Every structure is written in structure tokens, then in C-alpha cells.
Amino acid sequence: MSKTLFDKVWDSHVVKHIENGPDVLFIDRHLVHEVTSPVAFLGLKNRGIKVLYPERTFATADHNTPTRNQHLPVKDPLSANQLKALEENANAHNIPYWGLGHRKNGIVHVIGPENGITVPGATIVCGDSHTSTHGAFGAIAFGIGTSEVEMVLSTQCIMQPKPKSMRINVNGELSEAVTPKDVALFIISKLSTSGATGYFAEYAGDVFKNMSMEGRMTVCNLSIEMGARGGMIAPDETTFEYIKGREYTPKGKDWDAAMEYWSTLYSDNDAEFDKEVTFDASEIEPMITFGTNPGMGIGISKDIPLAESIDGSPATYKKSLEYMDYNEGEAMVGKPIDFVFLGSCTNGRIEDFRAFASIIKGRKKADNVTAWLVPGSHKVEEAIKEEGILDILTEAGFELREPGCSACLAMNDDKIPAGKYAVSTSNRNFEGRQGPGARTLLASPLVAAAAAVTGKVTDPRELMHEEILA
Amino acid sequence: MAYDKFNILTSSAVPLPIENVDTDQIIPARFLKATERKGFGDNLFRDWRYNSDGTPKEQFVLNNPIYSGKILVGGKNFGSGSSREHAAWAVYDYGFRCVVSSFFADIFRGNCLNIGVLPVQVSPEFLDKIFKAIEANPKTELEVNLPEEKITILATGESEGFDINNYKKQNMLNGFDDIDYLLNIQKDIEKYAESTPL
Numbered sequence: 001m002s003k004t005l006f007d008k009v010w011d012s013h014v015v016k017h018i019e020n021g022p023d024v025l026f027i028d029r030h031l032v033h034e035v036t037s038p039v040a041f042l043g044l045k046n047r048g049i050k051v052l053y054p055e056r057t058f059a060t061a062d063h064n065t066p067t068r069n070q071h072l073p074v075k076d077p078l079s080a081n082q083l084k085a086l087e088e089n090a091n092a093h094n095i096p097y098w099g100l101g102h103r104k105n106g107i108v109h110v111i112g113p114e115n116g117i118t119v120p121g122a123t124i125v126c127g128d129s130h131t132s133t134h135g136a137f138g139a140i141a142f143g144i145g146t147s148e149v150e151m152v153l154s155t156q157c158i159m160q161p162k163p164k165s166m167r168i169n170v171n172g173e174l175s176e177a178v179t180p181k182d183v184a185l186f187i188i189s190k191l192s193t194s195g196a197t198g199y200f201a202e203y204a205g206d207v208f209k210n211m212s213m214e215g216r217m218t219v220c221n222l223s224i225e226m227g228a229r230g231g232m233i234a235p236d237e238t239t240f241e242y243i244k245g246r247e248y249t250p251k252g253k254d255w256d257a258a259m260e261y262w263s264t265l266y267s268d269n270d271a272e273f274d275k276e277v278t279f280d281a282s283e284i285e286p287m288i289t290f291g292t293n294p295g296m297g298i299g300i301s302k303d304i305p306l307a308e309s310i311d312g313s314p315a316t317y318k319k320s321l322e323y324m325d326y327n328e329g330e331a332m333v334g335k336p337i338d339f340v341f342l343g344s345c346t347n348g349r350i351e352d353f354r355a356f357a358s359i360i361k362g363r364k365k366a367d368n369v370t371a372w373l374v375p376g377s378h379k380v381e382e383a384i385k386e387e388g389i390l391d392i393l394t395e396a397g398f399e400l401r402e403p404g405c406s407a408c409l410a411m412n413d414d415k416i417p418a419g420k421y422a423v424s425t426s427n428r429n430f431e432g433r434q435g436p437g438a439r440t441l442l443a444s445p446l447v448a449a450a451a452a453v454t455g456k457v458t459d460p461r462e463l464m465h466e467e468i469l470a
Numbered sequence: 471m472a473y474d475k476f477n478i479l480t481s482s483a484v485p486l487p488i489e490n491v492d493t494d495q496i497i498p499a500r501f502l503k504a505t506e507r508k509g510f511g512d513n514l515f516r517d518w519r520y521n522s523d524g525t526p527k528e529q530f531v532l533n534n535p536i537y538s539g540k541i542l543v544g545g546k547n548f549g550s551g552s553s554r555e556h557a558a559w560a561v562y563d564y565g566f567r568c569v570v571s572s573f574f575a576d577i578f579r580g581n582c583l584n585i586g587v588l589p590v591q592v593s594p595e596f597l598d599k600i601f602k603a604i605e606a607n608p609k610t611e612l613e614v615n616l617p618e619e620k621i622t623i624l625a626t627g628e629s630e631g632f633d634i635n636n637y638k639k640q641n642m643l644n645g646f647d648d649i650d651y652l653l654n655i656q657k658d659i660e661k662y663a664e665s666t667p668l
Binding site for chain 1: 488492495517584666
């Protein structure tokens with residue numbers, strides 16, 4: 001029988017199927033961080049059991065960590081306590097722990113792929129909804145709640161009904177300055193934040209075939225923002241080249257055996273999907289959001305849609321625009337901004353810093369802008385330095401912070417003040433997401449860079465053309 | 471770890487007719503720093519419920535004494551966003567045992583089921599009827615009948631069925647959790663693990 005990529009990986013991981021109930025799904029890799037794990041470890045303690053497969057479990061500190069002076073003790077006592085709990089739990093259960101200051105430390109969804117923990121055909125979970133990132137490698141990866149973290153720690157399985165399948169095709173060539181982030185924001189704006197709820201997505205077509213692994217990670221990362229549990233892309237040469245030789249990927253004969261399996265991971269020609277949508281790449285322009293969910297995005301040259309043109313409740317739409325202090329029909333270009341945040345598991349990788357640097361090179365940070373540039377990991381930080389990007393940033397008046405989730409969810413001190421506008425490369429523009437009262441405009445690293453040097457929402461293509469003329 | 475059993479719940483309800491209520495609204499990230507599961511109800515809907523100086527926002531429904539009960543009724547796409555189970559914990563800890571909406575985000579729905587809060591998905595039309603019934607009489611009662619998979623507006627007698635898979639239904643009725651089940655099949659799991667490379 002023909003199968004989708006998703007079917008192949010899911011079906012081979014079912015330990016037991018319960019009639020009119022969930023599947024018992026075996027989990028190959030479990031990533032753990034400080035915020036969603038302490039209560040799960042407490043559950044194990046109360047039951048008097050140990051982690052079943054610590055060698056399949058990896059722990060890092062990222063969500064509530066400071067992005068400055070990481071060599072000093074963490075000031076916030078609650079954050080410090082959570083970090084201490086994770087370190088103690090990891091030690092007690094023999095789980096590798098890459099805490100603050102460790103050279104492999106960073107955002108959980110950046111360090112997984114970086115260290116070869118993420119491989120095609122694997123099942124990967126983490127108590128974080130952006131676990132969908134790892135689907136870029138042809139893995140089934142999704143976020144789970146703390147009760148499920150406890151399940152995986154204690155039994156290496158979770159119980160989930162099999163989601164429906166959906167294929168999202170984007171064919172053709174992307175236009176100038178259109179990045180993977182724009183592709184994802186475009187798809188979400190078309191499908192809405194609940195358009196893929198109940199589905200697991202596969203991304204297919206020219207655009208994803210031609211995309212780098214970093215770009216694929218950005219796209220899969222944002223799958224959850226259209227409601228999908230996860231999204232995946234069939235592994236190919238780009239994938240294999242990226243993972244080969246990384247610390248945890250198979251070596252020698254094991255690599256050959258793995259390659260044999262991985263080369264079977266694609267949707268069969270006549271595989272059927274429960275839902276399929278197709279977009280033309282040429283329709284996509286650099287995107288920006290204007291509201292309070294990631295589905296409220298538009299091409300940067302467009303105006304804020306009129307309430308009457310919107311699906312869904314007008315009252316909810318009005319509430320959203322009121323929060324942003326925007327009006328329907330206004331242009332986004334030219335809107336003043338106060339902060340720029342480059343980073344997160346969505347856009348905190350080396351390619352994102354390269355893109356940002358390409359715009360700011362030879363320009364200066366606008367005086368009215370506070371910029372927080374936060375690498376996704378120490379390895380990204382090292383690459384920024386090695387490639388000379390740090391020099392470009394410094395020259396333009398920017399500084400680099402230390403790795404972590406930072407202002408994406410503002411659990412640490414990196415909070416956007418109430419009422420201020422931030423152009424952010426992160427993943428959520430919910431009310432208060434980046435700090436109580438903060439107003440977030442989601443965009444690509446190019447759009448963020450253009451805003452950082454002009455102090456307002458600016459189409460990056462303008463600056464790119466300016467450069468050509470110069 | 472067993473949780474409360476759920477059978478038939480009859481209660482008045484708290485209406486929140488807003489769409490896309492995300493888990494950052496249900497509990498903002500800055501309140502996720504605990505290492506134990508307690509006290510989350512105090513910060514349920516924190517930034518909609520309180521001003522920055524800690525005084526209550528009078529117009530928010532949880533601060534309006536005419537509304538109360540163990541059922542929270544929300545707009546479409548309830549619980550979207552982050553996977554934080556703290557959102558479901560906050561809903562539970564505040565005193566809700568059931569959330570009704572016309573559409574739930576996946577992870578939030580799963581988290582609720584895993585801690586003994588029943589997510590009841592109804593049609594948009596029935597959701598509208600519930601909101602109207604509460605508007606007409608804030609004390610109006612709903613009956614959520616898990617054995618029969620049915621929700622009824624008692625004042626009007628209008629009812630609608632809802633779906634829940636049988637495995638989860640039995641768990642809710644008996645207060646069992648998934649780990650009890652999984653620990654019982656550990657031999658099967660270990661056998662599977664032996665056959666799969668790291």
C-alpha cells in the first residue's frame with residue numbers, strides 16, 4: 001500500500017495500537033529543558049521510578065536563562081532554582097546536561113540538529129511546541145505537555161491518536177528578499193492559526209527542495225503556528241550532507257545502514273493525503289505581521305486588511321488591532337518601531353545572522369532602536385565570530401548577546417516594555433508574549449535588519465537596491 | 471498518578487467569547503518558573519485579569535461576581551500556541567473541570583485530558599446558544615454528561631453530543647492516567663527498543 005512520508009515513520013514506531021484510542025508511539029529522542037520538566041521529574045520521584053532510557057534523553061537550559069554575564073550566578077531566584085532542579089535531575093538520572101556555559105549549550109531546537117541528535121526517520125519530542133523544527137530532517141517531531149514528558153522519561157513512549165495528513169506544496173521560484181520565514185508566514189496567513197489543527201504537514205515542491213537545512217528548520221518550526229502538530233520535509237542530499245559527521249549521527253557501517261533506511265523516506269507517488277494545498281512561490285513577498293497571532297501577516301507593501309475582509313469574529317479582530325494601536329487600512333511600511341529582536345529557535349541560526357549582516361553592512365543602527373541579537377547556541381556564536389559577522393555588527397553599532405530563548409518568550413530579563421513595538425524574528429506575536437503590553441511584528445531577519453537601520457518598518461528590497469545603485 | 475474522576479458535571483459557566491485564546495494569555499511565560507505544580511490558578515489570564523499594579527481589571531469576566539462555575543466556555547481555537555501544560559494546570563487550579571469551545575488547539579486539548587479537565591468541542595451554533603443562554607441568565611446551568619458524551623443547556627433542554635475516544639473516556643471516568651497504562655506494557659516497549667538503533 002502506498003504511504004506518505006509521515007505514515008512510514010509513524011507506523012514503524014507504533015508499539016501498540018489501541019482500538020478507538022491512541023497509538024503507543026516509541027520515541028527515539030527526548031529533548032528536555034528547565035521549564036517543562038521539573039514537575040515530570042517530580043512525578044517519577046513520587047512513583048519511585050528512574051528514566052528508562054537516559055541515553056535517548058538530552059537536557060539543556062535555554063528558556064529562562066540570561067543572555068548577558070552567563071558566567072555569573074543567575075540573579076532571579078526562581079530561574080536559578082529551575083536551572084538547579086534540571087541539573088540535579090539530569091545528574092540523578094544520568095542524562096547528558098548541557099547547562100549554562102557548556103560549549104554545547106543553546107536553544108534546544110538549535111542544538112539538537114547541530115549535534116546530530118536530530119536524524120531522519122526518528123521520532124523526537126520535547127516539552128516545547130516548536131519541536132516541530134526537527135521535522136526539517138524528515139523526522140516526526142512535535143511538542144508535548146509535562147504529563148507526556150513524564151511518560152517519555154518513564155516509558156520512552158507517548159499515547160497519541162494518529163493525526164491526519166496534509167501536504168503543502170510551494171512551487172516555482174522565490175522572489176528577491178523572500179526568505180523561508182516569509183514562506184512560512186505566508187502559508188500561515190492563508191491557512192490561519194487553526195487551519196492545520198489535527199494534521200501533520202509535509203512540505204513539498206521546488207521551494208523546499210531548493211532550501212537549505214536552516215531554512216527548512218525555520219519553516220518546520222512554524223508548523224505549530226498554523227495549528228499543525230508538526231511538519232516534515234523528505235530527507236535528501238542536502239539533509240545527508242548537513243548531518244554527516246556530526247557528533248551523534250551514525251558512523252561507518254551504522255551510517256550505511258541508516259542511509260539505506262533514510263533513502264526510503266519519501267511519500268510514495270500515489271500516496272493520499274487527507275488535505276492538500278498548493279501555492280505559487282511568486283505570490284510571496286517579504287512578510288510582516290500587524291496583529292496578535294501569527295496568522296495576521298501580510299506582504300510588507302500591503303495595507304492592514306479591513307475588518308470586513310476578515311474571516312472570523314470582528315470583535316476579536318478589533319481587540320487585536322486595539323492592542324497594537326493600529327487601524328485597518330493603514331500601511332505597514334513607515335510605522336515607527338522601538339526594538340529589534342534577532343534570534344529564537346525560528347531564526348537564531350548562522351544563516352539568519354548572515355542575512356541580517358547583509359543588510360546592515362556599511363550602515364548604522366538607528367538611534368531610536370534597541371537591538372537584541374541573540375545567537376541560538378554557542379556554536380552559532382562561534383560561527384558569527386569566525387565568519388567576521390561580529391565585526392560587521394559591531395561596526396554598525398550592534399552588540400551580540402549570549403545564547404538562549406531570550407525575548408521570544410521573555411521569561412528572562414529580555415522583556416520588551418509595555419506599548420513598545422518590536423520587529424522580531426521569533427515565532428509568536430501574542431499579546432504580552434515578549435513582555436506585558438509589548439507589541440510584536442513578526443518578520444524575517446532581512447526585514448528586521450531593515451527596521452534596525454531605519455528605525456521604522458522598511459521594505460528590505462529598498463535598501464538592497466540602494467546598495468546596488470551605490 | 472490518578473486524578474479526579476469525571477462523570478456528570480452540572481454547573482453554571484464562565485463565558486469568554488474571544489477567538490484564538492492562546493496559552494500565553496491563559497498563563498504568561500513569566501509565571502512558568504515553579505518547580506512544583508501549585509498556585510497556577512492565581513495567575514490564570516493574568517494580564518487580562520489584572521493591571522500591571524496588581525489591581526483587578528473590573529471588566530474582565532473572572533472579576534465579575536455574577537459569573538462563576540466549574541465550566542469555562544471559550545471562543546473558537548481555544549488554547550493555541552505554546553505546549554505549556556501550565557495553561558491546563560491554571561485552568562484546573564482555578565477550579566474549572568471542563569472547557570467548552572467550538573474548536574481546540576491539539577496540544578492544549580491533550581494536556582487537559584491528561585490532567586482530568588474535560589475539553590468539550592461543540593458546533594459553532596451550539597456554542598452560540600450557550601453564550602446566549604449565559605447572557606440571558608448568568609446562573610444558567612450546563613450539564614456535561616461524559617458517559618453519554620452529551621452537553622445540555624438545562625434551562626432550554628437543548629443538547630448536543632461530543633466526541634471523545636473510548637480510551638480517554640475510560641481514563642476520565644476512572645481517574646487513570648497514561649503512565650499507569652504504559653508501565654503495564656513495559657515489556658512490549660523494551661522489546662521494541664531492542665530492535666531499534668539509537
